[in-house]
Ligand SMILES: Nc1ncnc2c1ncn2[C@@H]1O[C@H](COP(=O)(O)OP(=O)(O)O)[C@@H](O)[C@H]1O
């Protein structure tokens with residue numbers, strides 16, 4: 001029946017699936033249109049080339065930075081910062097979030113504090129962190145942790161709190177000890193949502209990276225952006241931004257893959 | 269309290285399946301609910317269960333019927349130790365219980381299978397918590413999945429099962445733990461009437477095999493009479509016991525029992541008791 005429906009009806013029906021081919025073509029078309037618009041604008045000199053380099057120039061910059069190896073070096077430097085900060089933050093946030101969502105007492109202690117800190121602007125802490133721990137990698141990693149940890153705790157606590165009560169009750173009637181319920185029931189029940197939280201916050205970690213590297217760094221994608229700004233190399237700035245975008249996209253895909261592997265029962 | 273005995277409408281079964289032994293004087297009932305009261309939310313809160321006492325004997329299938337919202341679920345949760353009672357005692361084989369434990373299994377009204385475990389792992393969950401070894405656990409799961417007719421679904425996740433199948437696995441999971449008492453809180457309430465009939469038939473058969481002590485809650489009178497050895501009728505909120513009715517139909521029971529005049533007479537009697545309650549409310 002669905003195949004006989006006009007594609008237009010399907011496209012305009014909420015939650016209705018469209019064909020795989022349509023999905024892929026839509027994705028390609030929108031990219032072609034964006035790049036074409038960019039190409040036209042940069043070649044008609046509506047915007048001076050100094051501010052908007054053409055797609056070819058950005059591509060050339062990419063090739064140049066790749067061939068002298070600096071793009072790889074700076075990407076790895078950024079990757080190290082993001083992965084370290086994100087891993088440390090997640091490893092602590094998962095148990096803390098689960099406790100906060102499971103135990104009212106932990107919630108009472110932590111929630112007022114966490115909800116205050118998570119609305120503080122991370123950027124404002126950068127000068128303070130430089131004063132406290134200098135301009136080494138620790139400072140950049142700290143910025144990432146500060147930006148992601150409190151958000152992760154709140155979101156993970158919410159998913160723990162959303163676990164159906166009767167799932168826990170069923171576990172009790174099957175002999176689960178009170179001290180083991182978080183580990184045996186609440187954690188696995190919340191796992192798909194926890195993985196979604198990690199996926200979303202990893203995206204945020206990438207945006208905090210630039211904040212961390214703009215101010216105090218001697219390597220990384222944020223650092224080459226700043227250096228390029230000083231030398232009016234707009235093409236390099238574009239290149240660095242695009243690289244971060246691609247890395248973000250890859251980490252998103254990685255977490256989707258991980259979720260499908262680790263939580264196959266919650267397949268979407 | 270009224271007493272009414274329905275005589276057996278069919279030939280007496282050749283062998284009495286479970287001769288209900290009279291408990292020797294002085295020995296405790298399998299499950300004793302003694303003057304249990306529950307008030308939600310402090311001294312001024314809702315009185316949900318008011319001074320209820322029920323003894324359930326070993327191998328007895330006891331059914332509670334009552335209007336919706338009368339405190340049936342609350343009573344089961346109290347007996348299972350999942351809710352703290354305001355006053356009264358719950359005893360299993362004479363031992364006071366105050367928290368949930370594997371000696372009191374439960375099949376819930378909603379679906380409570382662990383979604384991250386396969387059907388087999390769900391059934392093995394209780395034995396695993398008890399520390400039973402892998403091979404034996406697997407054998408237990410095999411046995412109870414076969415009992416509920418789902419052996420071939422052992423390796424799928426619960427999300428792939430229909431509602432009726434989920435409740436069958438929930439039953440297998442509770443039985444695999446070999447509880448002293450099995451609570452069932454309107455386990456078929458969310459199912460369509462055809463599936464419900466299938467489930468009742470299955471439960472009758474499983475119960476006849478396993479000889480569990482069951483306390484079953486429903487608001488469906490047919491279901492209560494069909495399944496139970498005894499039907500306890502509760503009043504509208506706050507839940508009190510209005511009547512206890514012995515159901516003497518021979519076992520094994522068949523689904524067409526509901527067409528027998530004796531069955532209908534019993535149903536009319538219980539319906540009358542319940543209607544009093546509903547009329548009083550309005
Ligand atoms: N957690 C709760 N807090 C306050 N009131 C409750 C709670 N659970 C149930 N109740 C109330 O207690 C009464 C009995 O509920 P319940 O035991 O679920 O009835 P039944 O299972 O017979 O439909 C209802 O009036 C319900 O609103």
Ligand SMILES: [Mg+2]
Nearest residue numbers: 340341342454
């Ligand atoms: Mg109920």
